[in-house]
Amino acid sequence: MYLSLTGVLFVLGLHGLFTARNLLRQLLSLNILTTSVFLLFVVLARLAEPLDDVPHAIVLTGIVITISTTAVALALVGRLAGRTRDDDAITAGDPRGDAE
């Protein structure tokens, strides 16, 4: 059940990444993609006999990494939007919004 949800989310994310024209949507798709992989890890941990704790550590680390990469990407998108202003869904972000 959850395993198939993983697959659906993965395909959804992949589809979004390649079809979305909007940078924010692409970023969201990428996040969905990553989440589906995390979900797979958690499902694998549940299915393991006995219960396995390593995947949880992996997913926690992964979430931290995803947050950082998303922050960096948002900062860049903000910069780009501030420069070009042609991306309708983005209001120019704080130009000093650096994620480092």
Added chain:
Amino acid sequence: MSLGPVGPAILFALPLAAAIVVFVRPRWSVPVALAAGAVQFAVALALLGVVLEQGAWRQSIGGWSAPLGIGWRLDGLAAALLLMTAAVGLAGAVFHASRPPPPAVVPDPRFFWPLWLFLWGGLNALFLAADLFNVYVALEFVSIASVGLIGLAGGAAQAAALRYLLATLLGSTIYLLGVALLYGRYAALDFALLAERVEPGLVPAIAAALMTLGLLLKAAIFPLHFWLPAAHGRALPAVSAVLSAVVIAAAYYLLVRLWFGPLAPLLGTGVATLLGLLGAAAVMWGGLLALLQRHLKMLIAYSTMSQFGYGLLVFPLAAAGAVEQAWTGALVLVLAHGLAKAALFLAAGAIVLRHGGGRLDALGGDQAGVLIAWVAFAIASASLVGLPPSGGFLGKWWLAQAALATGGYLWLAVLMAGTALTSAYLWRALQAALRAGGETAAEAPALSPALGLCALLLALGAAALGLAAPMLARLLDAVPGGPG
């Protein structure tokens, strides 16, 4: 206590600590970064000596052993790449520190040094990592730092940086999916443990395909190279140098590490031939595009894509039986490429500063101040083309011998045609220098000779690699399926 266990810890922790220091105290940036760089270079050199003396080893961090704990492993290949990273990192740092202040306003000059050191630390961690997940963490680390560094050039480079970020994140996610599948099947992440457990089957095959796809995307192997030229061509010179020389090599390093380690049982002739064909296509297509470029840095960027195609030839040649020669040849080629390519980008950086632009038809005329840079460019070109006794020659020689020994004449032809293309496009660049009537930057800044010297030292390193053939052979020979 000898250097053995301490060295990797220094290589991992020092750049990160230095990065934090220079972030908090931007004024100390240059001395701190250069000192940290020099120490890392010395440690990497010493570790190389230790590996040559006592062979590869692995160590567990904090006494936690696999499968729960994580470990580092250091063998000849990792040590060689750590040293190359240190050489390129140090040369790039000196270059950046001694270049004249840019006339155009760079958005955040103070972010260069922390990001540079973070990238360096991430690369060191990557080469030391001994398990699949650690590799993922290090890869993300390297990606974030690289994206930041590319974006520093401002303007169009920021769009290139974002494209690179999306491509590289997609690559990591696909890679991670492969890791998840392998973990679900074998409950292990450690290279050595996996090498014992993996056997041919559907799940491992899918996992291997996913991980390879992700890494091919990160290594910008044809046809997944779309993001590379813009990102590498538009970044600052030192950034282009480290990205082309080391960051791409890191993705390639993982590819060979996996296929000659845990995934070795899956490396059939079909897979190997497919990877080899991708490599051949990269050599030809990248070479052709490089030949068509009008801008010096773009030419070099396309050349990176072409040169890493050679690296993939290791798979069909090894699958055909010539494991040792193909392995050593491909890796020497990657090392020589790293040094030579960094030299090319640094030299190009100095040349672009002198002429106020990088268009090939504007590079002629008066070369005062950048003569050393052109000499470095020429020597590095000789190594890339593969004139003896350079490292490029040595790598190609071994690969060619492997091709002859196994009757792989197709791969031999690719090697030859690629060499012809390489000499053609690099000759075009060098020819531009000899033409009369070039442009000079309106207010040409006085260029420090250190700019050209950095490039020259790297180029000489690439050329001298060929003379170290016996040592390289000894360093790299134990690796295929070597001690975990």
